[in-house]
Amino acid sequence: MAVTIEFDGERVLAKEITSEQALERGFFGKKTGKNVLELMPVEALYLMDVRNASCTHNGKQVSFNRLASKLQGKKFMARYFCYRDWRDRGLVARPMDEAEGNYGRSPVVKYPSKHFDCPRVKARGLFLYDDLMSVIDDEEKGLALYERDWFGQYGTYKARKHGKFNKLDAYETLFLMRHGGYVLNIKEARLVKEATQRRQDFNALYDVYEDWRLRGFVLKTGFKFGTHFRLYFPGASPTLENEEWMHSKHVIHVFPRDSKMLISEWARAIRVAHGVKKTFILAIPGEKKETAAELDFLLYHRKHGAIENPREDKPKFVMLALSEEEEIGGQELAQALRRAKEVGLELILSICDRETSITHYRVKRVELPGSKYEYYEIEWTQP
Numbered sequence: 001m002a003v004t005i006e007f008d009g010e011r012v013l014a015k016e017i018t019s020e021q022a023l024e025r026g027f028f029g030k031k032t033g034k035n036v037l038e039l040m041p042v043e044a045l046y047l048m049d050v051r052n053a054s055c056t057h058n059g060k061q062v063s064f065n066r067l068a069s070k071l072q073g074k075k076f077m078a079r080y081f082c083y084r085d086w087r088d089r090g091l092v093a094r095p096m097d098e099a100e101g102n103y104g105r106s107p108v109v110k111y112p113s114k115h116f117d118c119p120r121v122k123a124r125g126l127f128l129y130d131d132l133m134s135v136i137d138d139e140e141k142g143l144a145l146y147e148r149d150w151f152g153q154y155g156t157y158k159a160r161k162h163g164k165f166n167k168l169d170a171y172e173t174l175f176l177m178r179h180g181g182y183v184l185n186i187k188e189a190r191l192v193k194e195a196t197q198r199r200q201d202f203n204a205l206y207d208v209y210e211d212w213r214l215r216g217f218v219l220k221t222g223f224k225f226g227t228h229f230r231l232y233f234p235g236a237s238p239t240l241e242n243e244e245w246m247h248s249k250h251v252i253h254v255f256p257r258d259s260k261m262l263i264s265e266w267a268r269a270i271r272v273a274h275g276v277k278k279t280f281i282l283a284i285p286g287e288k289k290e291t292a293a294e295l296d297f298l299l300y301h302r303k304h305g306a307i308e309n310p311r312e313d314k315p316k317f318v319m320l321a322l323s324e325e326e327e328i329g330g331q332e333l334a335q336a337l338r339r340a341k342e343v344g345l346e347l348i349l350s351i352c353d354r355e356t357s358i359t360h361y362r363v364k365r366v367e368l369p370g371s372k373y374e375y376y377e378i379e380w381t382q383p
Contacts (some may be wrong), residue, residue, distance in 0.1 A: 003054075023039075094299075094300070106345055114215065118175075119148065127191060147237070174192070178210075212252070212368070217232065225251050225278060226268065227280070249277075257331040284334045298317075317345055
């Protein structure tokens with residue numbers, strides 16, 4: 001049956017009784033009067049685009065483009081295509097203003113942190129300015145620091161006996177200066193100044209490094225995986241175990257609140273991590289600011305082979321719809337995640353590319369005891 005809807009100049013309504021009843025059974029629209037449903041703009045466009053609905057205004061047919069031109073707003077088509085993808089899967093999406101209280105469906109991933117006593121560094125190091133790296137050339141002390149607590153790289157990566165000095169990156173160097181009494185040819189303030197001149201986000205990356213290191217985790221460069229750090233759990237060692245090298249299973253990407261990034265670049269980092277079978281952790285350091293959070297839809301999913309619906313079930317996710325070409329800020333994402341936490345639902349990041357294909361990412365909060373920062377596992381998902 002073809003559905004008929006009407007545009008009154010501001011809203012799209014379903015007034016014809018058979019159309020109204022059919023749409024209500026399909027969980028479209030919101031009841032605003034007897035036999036009258038008001039549709040979200042994306043619902044109206046979906047019905048015209050996919051369900052062959054006809055739309056009229058003052059008795060005249062209205063085209064898709066004509067209606068879209070009257071209703072368009074911020075990231076309008078990205079919201080539409082993300083909504084359409086969810087609906088095409090037979091799933092229900094509803095407006096965010098229907099959220100009520102906390103649904104208690106927001107799982108938390110707990111990580112096994114452990115107090116870390118930083119070793120005292122008795123060897124003197126040399127800091128190399130252009131390389132943002134320090135070197136300990138005392139073989140015995142450098143090796144002990146490497147093998148006992150996995151600071152630096154003694155010898156050559158995965159070839160420890162090829163070379164005899166320990167090389168530490170700027171994050172390890174600063175950490176040992178602050179917590180292990182590491183003495184160099186440079187003062188701490190000068191090191192930080194040199195590092196921040198080379199990369200403006202140095203302090204944010206260091207804060208995340210320190211946050212995990214103080215809880216017993218080991219962080220090393222994530223360069224090969226397109227992220228800032230690869231992560232090892234407490235007790236990890238750089239020495240061979242059962243004749244095999246220890247492999248990381250997690251990577252951390254730092255996204256400070258005051259920074260922005262193209263969605264395409266951000267999604268690429270997640271894809272690379274998943275391609276090498278590593279869990280992607282997003283870190284959001286920085287001062288928390290209370291700003292309005294914009295989420296797009298309440299999402300219903302599946303249960304026991306059936307489809308969840310608003311009459312019988314609670315929503316399972318909230319959606320933030322984005323497009324490939326737009327930028328997202330750390331503060332914007334942090335607020336979206338905060339809002340998802342408030343309603344007790346997991347966040348789905350839905351990204352629309354230039355061919356209108358949608359990629360969905362599922363976000364879970366990470367609990368790192370005692371931390372003042374926020375961390376999230378992000379994984380590709382197929383709804």
